[in-house]
Amino acid sequence: MTRSPMLVARDLRKDYPMNGEVVHALRGASLTVEPGEFVAIVGPSGSGKSTLLQIVGGIDPPSGGSVELLGTRLETLNDRALTHLRLTRLGFVFQRFHLLPVLTARENVELPMAEAGLRGARRRERARQLLEYVGLGHREGHRATQLSGGEMQRVAIARALANRPAILLADEPTGELDAATGREILELFRRLNRDGTTLLVVTHDERLAAQAGRVVHMLDGRIAAETTAP
């Protein structure tokens, strides 16, 4: 029995206006991600990595091409359905963490679960478990502003895992961290993948890319090459 791909992106194009000119951020990029894979997307700045991630994550519509996630064509979904899909099937990790500074670490992790309708005690319990998983059980009551960069990113990862996503999308997750902290996040990603989480990570970090099972090289809005780990 063959497994269906988790994600299939076909001939994606993205144009947007900037200072009166049209920028071609993607010029026909195609990508397939299988369940359980750890895929890294690398390339120079402006090559379209983040745009590709945003389009396959359903937060930016493509100018052309299509995205199929878990058998669902994203272009067929309205905003409400797309939002629900992001909430329940996708996890996002951003370069700048984007935690809510007025909430505690646990409340930040609880937020997507609250939105998904998970109630009080079960939600708190799962948030605690996730914070334990990322090594921050002792910091659950601290506000985001009281955490270090590495801690904030780990909370962001816990938040991304809150609703048991099918795939975790990360955009430069170590971009704001020093080398040592970056290594901790790298290790966390490896552990996540070993535990069955599918990962699609945009990165400049060669060490992080080296951990991936497959590396997709982008250049000028296209997939220039793909390398698979031996």
Next chain:
Amino acid sequence: MTGLVWGLKSLGRHPLRTALSLAGIAVASAMLLDMVMLSGGIEKSFSELLLARGYQIRITPKGTLPFDTEGSIPRTSEVVRTIRAEPGVEAAGAVLGTAVYGRTRDSLVTLFGYGIQPEAQGIYQVTAGADLAPGDTLGILLSETAAGLLHTSIGDTVTLAGRLDPQIASASVDRRLVVRGLVRWIYDHRGQPSVGTVLPVMQRLGRDAAADPGSLLLVKAADDRAVDNLAERLRERFPALEVNSVAELVVQAKRRLVYFTQLAYVLGGMSLIVAVLLVATLLTITVNERLGEIATLRAIGVSRGTVVRQVLAEGVALTVLGSAGGILLGLATAEYLDAILTSFPGLPATFSFFVPRADTLSLAALVLLLTGSLAGIYPAWLASRAPIAATLRAEAT
């Protein structure tokens, strides 16, 4: 729930800014509250004042209001007897208002004299001592101020003089009376030195007693529902007199005070607009500051509806907190302004301009709540429409 917590906690992100906004909302709410109390307060206070002793009908000389002029009703005793004989009348009494003078050791003190029928009176309440008995031609009632001016207390004898001749500064009539009690005259202004005797005594002191004059007649109907009907019958019976029910007098007063009401509405409306602008401005600023956060929330699957509810909740929270302060401020301001306004000469001391009423206060609270929600609509729309990808890109650079 956590989403709502986020919305409310966001208010604490800039404590000083939020505090200043709350202070602004409190001031606007206080003004709205005062204007609401003012718009209906005069009417309510006036009505309560007139009905203080339960007399629902006033009869005065034609074309005048009680104590408006020196005009008087002739043959008062006969008119009162006729009214008391009318079906549906529980009580009726006459009042004469006139200037009299109290003798002290070396001078005369100007007093306001009430001639009353103690068995049917609606203009005073005894605060100390005893009331006058009907036909007590030797007794007198004093206000606290009058007692102070005459240096007398209950049981003392005072001398009243009447019909002063300005040419020779001498009174034509003198009367020695015993102080029976101290009273609060309901229609007196603050500090008014008033005295009261039975009607015939005051008629002799102040007017031509033979004409049996009265300034005002008070009538109490046995049934509140029959007041209009009784007033109509009395109007037909006494076409030369002005017959008004309290409800009609309130309408007349409202007509006279229409500018007050309009002013209250205009100022209340303006304070409401100020409150809306304050809340809308603060929310728009905070939403613009938090567009990155909002885009992140949208990216991780938080719905537009949740974002809208959060911003609206912030607006409502701001309004509720601000209004809570506004109520305290408004009540304190109303008390202060009331003290100033009721100190104007000629106004009864018990009259009030700012009267808190449950219905109008509830309406003001509801309007404020709606205001808070309305003020949040534009910022909430702004937040829910934030382009996710573009905002995240802008945040990353």
